[in-house]
Amino acid sequence: MQRRQFLAAMGASLAPSALSAADPRGPSILVHEHVLVDFIGADAITRDRYDLEDAFRVARPKLEELKALGCRRMLECTPNYIGRDPRLLRMLEDAVGIELWTNTGLYAAADHKFLPAFAKTETAEQLARRWVAEWRDGVDGVKPRFIKVGVNKGPLHEWDRKVVQAAALTSRETGLPIAAHTGDGSAAQEELEIVLQAGVPAERFIWVHAQNELDHAIHDAVAKAGAWVEFDGINARSLRWHERCVQHMARAGLLHRTLISHDSGWYRPGEPGGGQYNGYTFLYEQFAPQVQDWFSILLWENPRRAFGA
Secondary structure: OOHHHHHHHOOOOOOOOOOOOOOOOOOEEEEEEOOEOOOOOOOOOOHHHOOHHHHHHHHHHHHHHHHHOOEEEEEEOOOOOOOOOHHHHHHHHHHHOOEEEOEEOOEOOHHHOOOOHHHHHOOHHHHHHHHHHHHHHOEOOEOOOEEEEEOOOOOOOHHHHHHHHHHHHHHHHHOOOEEEEOOOHHHHHHHHHHHHHOOOOHHHEEEEOHHHOOOHHHHHHHHHOOOEEEEOOOOOOOHHHHHHHHHHHHHOOOHHHEEEOOOOOOEOOOOHHHOOOOOOOHHHHHHHHHHHHHHHHHHHHHHHHHHOO
């Protein structure tokens, strides 16, 4: 079924609708979420492992809940070879009226399970040419708006270093920011060094999963260097720790380098009905009240500064 026909059959608007029932605290952006992720591995992943229309059906109400809270944009951080599907994101954008940004890049974390064979033999320059081409030509008709890479804990393996080097080269040519799934603070500092050595400004580097590093001194060092420190994975179990992380950054005068998000979702190919799809409302309902005075900074101003307006 053609995309427009399918959307019409689902009762979807073919144009973004106006913001409704917005959060009184103002508009917001979530910088790290997922709509679909497939953890089967780079050697086995294919799009025929799921039904596009079923994934749309499951994801749509979760995004409608999010839009009702005032979210205008969600960065979908699923990389290529783990389930990136810009076709699905465009369908959901049309239906719900919320921006869904996709990415270019590759994911070397999880001991390289999701790294395709070519990435292990090509140079950083060759990988960067692939990613620049995706930025220039689009992926399924959608232009990537940021680079997503992933690395393990430090010291970095040569393949981890290579994807970061490729990201830096891509950013240098395109101006795209780099969101880096990062194993620990040691890896974050090594990544930032690679980015700076390539002549890329620190402000284009986003340390994803910074909450996994328990040493605030490392958070401070990366933020003071000019990079972004992202505390995501916010949920009921982590609520107090995330509060402490944000409060620390505020006390240290580094709130202007701080990002937050859920790292939630998602449709799961291979599981009945897409498995357990967690929504995107917890941050608004449970976490935002604890950082009420900083809502606009953390969820509107900083995302636009880090990733673009």
